[in-house]
Amino acid sequence: MQLVTAIIKPFKLDDVRDALAEVGVNGITVTEVKGFGRQKGHTELYRGAEYIVDFLPKIKVETAVTDDLAERVVETIVQAASTGKIGDGKVFVSKLEEVVRIRTGETGAQAI
Amino acid sequence: MENQIFELQYAIDTFYFLVCGALVMWMAAGFSLLESGLVRSKNTVEILTKNVALYAVACIMYMATGYALMYGGGWFLQGIEAFDLSEVLASSAENGFAGDSVYSPASDFFFQVVFVATAMSIVSGAVAERMKLWTFLVFAIFMTGVIYPMEGSWTWGSKDVFGMFNLGDLGFSDFAGSGIVHLAGAAAALAGVLLLGARKGKYGRDGHTIAIPGANLPLATLGTFILWMGWFGFNGGSVLKLADASNAHSVAMVFLNTNAAAAAGLVAALLTARALFGKADLTMALNGALAGLVVITAEPSTPTALQASIFGLVAGIVVVFSIIGMDRLKIDDPVGAISVHGVVGLLGLLLVPLTNDESSFTGQLAGAATIFVWVFVASLVVWSALKATMGIRVSEEEEYEGLDIGECGMEAYPEFTSST
Numbered sequence: 001m002q003l004v005t006a007i008i009k010p011f012k013l014d015d016v017r018d019a020l021a022e023v024g025v026n027g028i029t030v031t032e033v034k035g036f037g038r039q040k041g042h043t044e045l046y047r048g049a050e051y052i053v054d055f056l057p058k059i060k061v062e063t064a065v066t067d068d069l070a071e072r073v074v075e076t077i078v079q080a081a082s083t084g085k086i087g088d089g090k091v092f093v094s095k096l097e098e099v100v101r102i103r104t105g106e107t108g109a110q111a112i
Numbered sequence: 113m114e115n116q117i118f119e120l121q122y123a124i125d126t127f128y129f130l131v132c133g134a135l136v137m138w139m140a141a142g143f144s145l146l147e148s149g150l151v152r153s154k155n156t157v158e159i160l161t162k163n164v165a166l167y168a169v170a171c172i173m174y175m176a177t178g179y180a181l182m183y184g185g186g187w188f189l190q191g192i193e194a195f196d197l198s199e200v201l202a203s204s205a206e207n208g209f210a211g212d213s214v215y216s217p218a219s220d221f222f223f224q225v226v227f228v229a230t231a232m233s234i235v236s237g238a239v240a241e242r243m244k245l246w247t248f249l250v251f252a253i254f255m256t257g258v259i260y261p262m263e264g265s266w267t268w269g270s271k272d273v274f275g276m277f278n279l280g281d282l283g284f285s286d287f288a289g290s291g292i293v294h295l296a297g298a299a300a301a302l303a304g305v306l307l308l309g310a311r312k313g314k315y316g317r318d319g320h321t322i323a324i325p326g327a328n329l330p331l332a333t334l335g336t337f338i339l340w341m342g343w344f345g346f347n348g349g350s351v352l353k354l355a356d357a358s359n360a361h362s363v364a365m366v367f368l369n370t371n372a373a374a375a376a377g378l379v380a381a382l383l384t385a386r387a388l389f390g391k392a393d394l395t396m397a398l399n400g401a402l403a404g405l406v407v408i409t410a411e412p413s414t415p416t417a418l419q420a421s422i423f424g425l426v427a428g429i430v431v432v433f434s435i436i437g438m439d440r441l442k443i444d445d446p447v448g449a450i451s452v453h454g455v456v457g458l459l460g461l462l463l464v465p466l467t468n469d470e471s472s473f474t475g476q477l478a479g480a481a482t483i484f485v486w487v488f489v490a491s492l493v494v495w496s497a498l499k500a501t502m503g504i505r506v507s508e509e510e511e512y513e514g515l516d517i518g519e520c521g522m523e524a525y526p527e528f529t530s531s532t
Contacts (some may be wrong), residue, residue, distance in 0.1 A: 045389040046323035047396060047448070048436045 001096040001109060002070040006061045007033070007089040008081040013059050019080035020063065023072050026112060031060040039086060058089060064096055066109050118204035119197075122214055124355035128363075129219035135345025136226040140167045142338030143233035147240060148524075149332030150395065150447045152324065154514025155241045156524035162236045162245060166252045170229040173257035178228060179221055181261035182269045192217050213353035223349055227293050228256045230346070234297030237447035239304045241311050242511055245519040247498045254494045255300055262490075263483050267292045273482055283475025285468055288350035290410035290460030291480050296487045298454025302443070303491035307499055310444030312511055321439040324446070329394055336398040340374055343405045347412045366412040370405065373412075373424030377404020380428025388432065396432050399448045403431035403456040410460035414467040423463055427456045458484075 008016055013030065020028060034055035041054045065073050070093060077091050101111040144163035148156050180187050195216075204214045232252050239248065265271045267286060272278045286292050316322055326332060347370045353359040381400020385393040404424030408415070415423065434451035443450065461480045464471045498504055505511075510518035517523065 044323075045391065045393070046325045047393060048385075048389060048432075049321035049323035049439060051323035051325065 001099060001112065002065055002067060003094050003096045004063050004065060004070065004073050004077070005092040005094070006077045006081065007035070007058050007091075008061060008077070009083065009087060009089060010057055010059045012081045012083070013061070015080045016061060016077055019076045020073065023076050024069065025063050025065060025073060028061055028063040031062075033058050033060045037087065037090075056087065064099055064112050066112060114205075115201050117209070118201055118214075121204065121209070121355040122200055122216075125213045125353050126216040126219045128354040129215055129223045129349060129352075132345035132349025133219070133223040133226050135342050136223070136230065136349065137342075139226070139339050139342035139346065140164075140229055140233060142335045142340075142342055143230075143237065145331045145335030145338065146398070147237040147335070147447055149328040149330070149335060150237070150326035151240050152514070153327035153524055154516055156327065156516060157520045157522055158245060158515035158518075159236065159240055160524075161520055162248055163233065165249055166232045166236055166256075167229045169249060169252040170232050170256040171225055173253055174225045174228045174261070175221070177257045178261040178264075179224060181258065182224070182264040183220075184269075189221060192221060210356045210358060213355075213359075215352075227289060227346070228260055231260050231293045231297040231300075232256055234294065234449050234453045235301045235304060238298075238301035238445045238449040239308055240446045241515065242505055243304070243308055244503060244506055245515070247502055247504050250498060250502070251300075251304070251491075251494055255491070259300065259487055259490045259494075260296060263296055263486050264292060266482065267479065277478075279475065279479045279482060282478045283470070283472030284479030285411065285464055285471035285475070286461060286479065287411045287413060287464075288347045288409045290406055290457045291483050294406050294409065294453035295457035295461070295480060296483050298450045298452075298457060299484045299487035300491040301445070302450050302454065303488050304495050304504075305443055305445060305450070307492070307495045308505055310442055311446070312508060314444045315439075315442055319442075326395065326446075332395065332398055336401055340371075340401060340405065343370055343374070343409075347409055351413065362413050368417060369412045369415055369420035370408055372417050372420045373404040373408035373427070374401045375404070376421040376424030377401050377407070377428035377431070380404075380425040381432050382428075384429050384432040388436075395448075396435070399431050399435065399452050400428035402452045403427040406453055406456045407460040407463065410457075411464040411468050411471075416467075419467055423460075426463075427459060430459060431456055 017028065034057055036055055041052055041056060043050045043052050063073065074091050074093060082088055098107060099111040100107050140163065144160055147159050147163065151159055176188055179185065179189060185191060200214060207214060232255055235255065236248065266273045266279055267284065270280055311324065314322060314324060344367050347366050348363050351359060351363045351366055354363055378397050378401040381403065382392055382397040385396040404427050407423050407427035408420055431451050434455040435448045438445055438451055458480050461476045464476055465473045495504065506515060506518055
């Protein structure tokens with residue numbers, strides 16, 4: 001099992017959600033987050049004076065998937081969240097040791 | 113029958129004064145909202161307190177000493193309550209139906225007092241977010257009780273300037289107060305800001321300007337609209353008479369031109385900001401509308417609609433560059449009051465001779481210089497005395513924490529987490 005964590009642009013959330021549902025992902029967790037990447041935020045102008053926006057608002061999408069689905073899920077997220085512009089975000093994939101469905105006590109792939 | 117017509121004229125002109133005065137009073141609300149919108153939320157309560165208190169102080173001081181200094185009569189308006197119908201009818205007959213207005217002196221006081229409050233409101237925005245509340249209110253006593261009434265007596269009061277020269281004789285004309293009210297307020301503000309210094313964090317070590325965005329732009333926008341509306345009373349009432357055909361037409365032209373200048377000012381500032389910054393800066397657009405209003409205040413009755421629009425347009429462009437220029441000079445003015453009321457107020461005075469043959473360019477310059485020098489120097493003396501005695505600026509810690517807690521002991525939005 002793999003945990004796929006994606007940081008995406010907030011306005012792309014609906015696209016990502018729909019695309020993931022299509023490839024058979026059963027559930028996702030979404031968090032509103034803030035952060036910066038290589039550009040270290042950006043500047044805006046207020047009455048002609050610059051101010052720095054240190055942390056930009058992003059959406060973090062997390063989903064646990066089986067090994068055979070992981071590659072497709074990553075591809076789907078990259079495709080759905082891409083605008084080609086700076087700040088599109090990243091996808092992290094990590095090994096998932098265990099999953100438990102709380103209601104039934106099922107574990108492993110059964111619980112996903 | 114003739115006497116009844118004169119009585120009716122007296123009633124209409126008095127009523128017109130009172131309604132216009134009420135409109136100008138409402139501008140105090142406009143200033144309160146505009147200023148509270150353009151400061152950070154941690155200073156909201158303090159700036160609102162300043163605005164309501166300065167209005168009350170202005171009313172009291174102008175009643176106590178200001179009106180007498182400016183127009184004569186007794187302290188505390190002694191004698192204003194007297195009413196003599198035969199005198200009213202006699203002056204009406206003397207002036208004639210289309211002549212100078214005859215109205216209740218009490219209505220004149222009411223109309224004048226709200227102008228004083230406007231001048232003082234201009235100061236509060238410029239010194240926002242760092243000045244001690246009580247120092248500001250003590251200054252308001254001097255400004256509304258003495259400083260403003262003195263320059264008012266030399267202009268609208270027609271008195272000689274310290275017995276030396278007479279501005280009216282030199283060809284000075286300021287219809288509703290681009291100089292007398294707005295430039296004067298800005299001069300007092302500038303003196304305060306120079307002694308006070310910039311807000312902490314406004315200018316970086318290498319001298320560049322750092323933006324401190326306002327907390328609530330809906331309030332700033334509503335405040336601007338309220339000022340815009342109140343300005344119809346400010347300029348319209350300054351015709352001083354409504355109840356004959358020629359003056360009624362004059363009032364209508366003043367309303368038209370006031371509105372046209374504001375509209376042109378807003379569009380010009382919006383386009384200028386878009387050209388300079390690449391985006392539509394709302395706060396500059398708001399300042400542009402106010403600049404249009406200030407510029408036309410010096411003479412709203414003689415320009416054509418097109419001329420009024422062009423004056424507003426120029427003001428809207430000038431105000432944006434002025435605001436940026438003030439920051440270059442490190443004159444920190446959170447709401448742009450010195451640019452809107454001072455720089456554009458001066459511009460308004462200088463544009464008067466273009467449409468009004470009774471004024472002269474030298475007269476306008478002399479008037480502007482007299483008003484500015486007197487108000488600036490007198491204010492500087494008062495601010496300096498206050499700085500030496502009760503202090504003028506809050507502590508660095510209080511400035512960081514916000515003046516709401518430090519000066520007033522309460523927050524504007526206590527149930528929200530603050531993000532300073």
